[in-house]
Amino acid sequence: MPARTGKQYLNGLREQEREVWLGGERVRDVTAHRGLQGGARAIAALYDMQHDPKLAGRMTYASPKTGEPVGLSFIVPRTREDLERRRDVMLAWARATCGMMGRSPDFMNVTFAAWAGAADYFARGRREFADNLLRYYEYLRENDICLTHSLINLQRSRTVSGVFNLQEGTALQVVRETDAVIVVRGARILATLGPLADEIAVYSPRMARHTETHSPFAVNFAIPCATRGLRFLCRDSFDPGRSHFDAPLASRFEEMDCIVFFDDVLVPWERVFLLGDVDLLNGTATHTHSSAHSAHQGAAKNLAKCELVLGVALLMTEALGNAHLPHAEERIGELMLTAQLTRACMRAAEADARLDEWGVMCPDPLAVESTRNLFMTAYPRMVEILHLLGSSSFLLTPSEADFKGPLADHIAQYLATDTMAARDRVKLFRLAWDIAGSAFGSRQVLYERFFASDPLTRARALAAIYPKREVMDRVLDFLARDDDNA
Numbered sequence: 001m002p003a004r005t006g007k008q009y010l011n012g013l014r015e016q017e018r019e020v021w022l023g024g025e026r027v028r029d030v031t032a033h034r035g036l037q038g039g040a041r042a043i044a045a046l047y048d049m050q051h052d053p054k055l056a057g058r059m060t061y062a063s064p065k066t067g068e069p070v071g072l073s074f075i076v077p078r079t080r081e082d083l084e085r086r087r088d089v090m091l092a093w094a095r096a097t098c099g100m101m102g103r104s105p106d107f108m109n110v111t112f113a114a115w116a117g118a119a120d121y122f123a124r125g126r127r128e129f130a131d132n133l134l135r136y137y138e139y140l141r142e143n144d145i146c147l148t149h150s151l152i153n154l155q156r157s158r159t160v161s162g163v164f165n166l167q168e169g170t171a172l173q174v175v176r177e178t179d180a181v182i183v184v185r186g187a188r189i190l191a192t193l194g195p196l197a198d199e200i201a202v203y204s205p206r207m208a209r210h211t212e213t214h215s216p217f218a219v220n221f222a223i224p225c226a227t228r229g230l231r232f233l234c235r236d237s238f239d240p241g242r243s244h245f246d247a248p249l250a251s252r253f254e255e256m257d258c259i260v261f262f263d264d265v266l267v268p269w270e271r272v273f274l275l276g277d278v279d280l281l282n283g284t285a286t287h288t289h290s291s292a293h294s295a296h297q298g299a300a301k302n303l304a305k306c307e308l309v310l311g312v313a314l315l316m317t318e319a320l321g322n323a324h325l326p327h328a329e330e331r332i333g334e335l336m337l338t339a340q341l342t343r344a345c346m347r348a349a350e351a352d353a354r355l356d357e358w359g360v361m362c363p364d365p366l367a368v369e370s371t372r373n374l375f376m377t378a379y380p381r382m383v384e385i386l387h388l389l390g391s392s393s394f395l396l397t398p399s400e401a402d403f404k405g406p407l408a409d410h411i412a413q414y415l416a417t418d419t420m421a422a423r424d425r426v427k428l429f430r431l432a433w434d435i436a437g438s439a440f441g442s443r444q445v446l447y448e449r450f451f452a453s454d455p456l457t458r459a460r461a462l463a464a465i466y467p468k469r470e471v472m473d474r475v476l477d478f479l480a481r482d483d484d485n486a
């Protein structure tokens with residue numbers, strides 16, 4: 001099947017009923033549930049972009065198997081041009097969702113493409129794991145499958161070292177093997193997009209946080225979300241069920257986060273890509289460079305988010321007539337700097353990309369991973385800047401219904417500014433509130449702080465690839481210069 005349409009994606013979700021729980025109730029049709037349907041429609045709209053004549057085929061490439069157009073984020077990049085074309089697609093999707101759906105399907109597509117390019121890595125476990133991986137990647141690409149993933153085991157307490165503290169009865173582990181399947185039991189967090197995905201991938205996070213005692217927990221597999229024994233438990237939906245005017249982002253881009261319970265779930269061997277090998281598990285993201293490829297997707301998302309916040313901030317200061325005040329100028333300058341740094345890192349990662357040992361064109365890891373670390377503190381600061389610029393205007397935000405109510409004339413008269421009509425001002429500030437104040441917006445801040453691991457792990461990830469010796473030697477050379485004079 002070539003690249004899917006939104007309708008095909010939604011039909012796929014309906015046809016495969018998965019076990020989703022939200023607010024104490026089983027959700028039978030995720031595409032029709034009030035708290036989930038907005039997100040489903042948003043993903044459907046991304047799939048529709050693959051067929052938009054205005055985009056003139058830019059979102060797809062010819063399948064190496066059938067020649068049919070398939071989603072370009074599935075490409076195994078071999079040239080810098082491939083990376084740039086892929087970035088264009090990822091940026092187009094990210095802009096369509098204002099950067100608010102971090103788990104749009106391209107996130108997982110680039111990960112599996114990287115793994116397919118480095119399939120021999122999985123053969124180090126067992127030869128057939130590489131074949132499984134390649135077959136699965138092809139299945140994803142040819143059927144335009146939407147994947148969620150769940151990397152983190154629940155822990156009952158934390159170690160000082162940062163190594164996971166995994167315990168039987170909590171963490172996901174393999175409890176049995178047969179000729180046909182492995183059987184897994186336990187819980188995982190946090191499957192963003194879980195109810196809205198076709199399949200779920202289960203593997204391990206980027207940094208080496210498993211020890212040799214973790215062999216029963218060392219696994220990498222993927223199965224349909226509708227697999228028996230798989231249960232998705234949602235947090236509250238942050239889509240308040242209001243109009244796009246009232247909740248411009250939350251009504252559109254709720255991607256949901258879930259705990260996933262695996263109650264003796266059967267995973268066919270052909271869907272297993274790694275088993276029991278802690279070293280291979282720990283090394284997967286760095287040795288296959290999937291971490292750099294998923295960071296490339298993240299960089300596009302971050303740039304779209306920067307553009308949204310900066311655009312909103314500029315319009316806010318225009319509306320309030322404070323754009324010329326020095327404090328506002330300084331804060332806007334900070335937003336511009338973050339946007340530009342994000343863009344620069346993304347472009348540098350492409351410009352300095354190299355063919356890796358697998359023959360895959362890999363974005364420069366340091367440049368592209370930097371965008372992840374930067375955003376953990378930069379995004380909360382961007383939101384703080386919106387607070388500082390907007391002040392009480394965030395709360396001068398009557399609902400759409402109020403514009404038709406008895407106080408409509410008062411609203412129109414008193415909430416207008418020198419530059420903006422009341423309705424436009426309120427509409428803008430309701431958008432700003434969905435970024436900076438609503439439950440939806442708060443979750444975005446939490447997402448950027450943690451989605452790519454906790455701050456310590458991220459700092460270690462960057463330190464592991466930073467050319468430390470180079471800067472140390474530079475200082476040592478300088479110190480040696482003093483010695484020469486003596």
Ligand SMILES: Cc1cc2nc3c(=O)[nH]c(=O)nc-3n(C[C@H](O)[C@H](O)[C@H](O)COP(=O)(O)OP(=O)(O)OC[C@H]3O[C@@H](n4cnc5c(N)ncnc54)[C@H](O)[C@@H]3O)c2cc1C
Nearest residue numbers: 149150151152158159160162189190192447450451453454
């Ligand atoms: C909105 C959101 C969406 C997410 N989506 C996904 C997803 O789709 N798929 C997925 O797999 N995961 C997802 N995650 C999970 C994410 O990977 C984890 O939140 C992240 O790895 C941190 O783990 P944790 O939440 O268990 O934090 P914890 O380990 O509980 O950390 C909590 C705090 O304790 C600190 N801490 C913990 N251990 C140490 C230590 N040893 N030394 C010093 N400080 C320590 C941390 O720095 C942090 O400040 C998501 C998270 C969020 C918030």
